[in-house]
Amino acid sequence: MSAALHLAKPDDLDRLTALVAAFHAEQGIDQTDAAREAGLAPLLEGIPHGAAYLIGPARAPIGYVIVTFGWSVEFGGMDAFIDELYLRRAVRRRGIATEVLISLPKALGDAGVKGLHLEVDREDEAAQRLYARAGFRARERYMLMSRKL
Structure with missing residues (x-):
């Protein structure tokens, strides 16, 4: 099984939407299909964010x-945040996510990104081990805080 990454384009909207819907169902994220597509379509059309x-x-x-x-003075320039990462259940635990988490930072670094962040459930030890294998570390003095607007 390949962990090859392909930049999604507008023609991929239906395939991507189905995968995102599956992830959201697993995670208990309540979102309409229209809202999901509104969040995805600009990414596929080349929005710079x-x-x-x-x-x-x-x-x-x-x-x-x-x-x-985004931009980080602390990290010295552009930084990035892994907003969502999902693999179909049938292909999990084969090292694919680890491959993605190792190849993605290399590609982003080559493009000038200075730091890569992600969010993980404090109780999901398996995910924490996965991210640690890929070189991610908890920032002891910091925690992510959010405000929905």
Whole structure:
């Protein structure tokens, strides 16, 4: 099974939407299809604030990763946030997510990104181990805080 990343394009909206809906169902994220598509379509059309990648064969992807971009004085320039990472259940635990989490930072670094962040459930030890294997570390003095607008 390949962890190849393919930048998603407008023609991929239906494939990506189905994968995102599956992830949201697993995570208990309540969102309408219209809201989901409104969040995805600009990424596929080239908005500069983020990108969506399909994982695996472009015509039959096995997952996706969405990256958003920001700016960090602390990190010395552009930084990125893994907003969502999902693999179909049938292909999990085969090292694919680890491959993605190792290849994605290399590609982003080559494009000038200085730091890559992600959010993980404090109680999901398996996910924490996965991210640690890929070089992510908890920032002891910091925690993510959010405000919905």
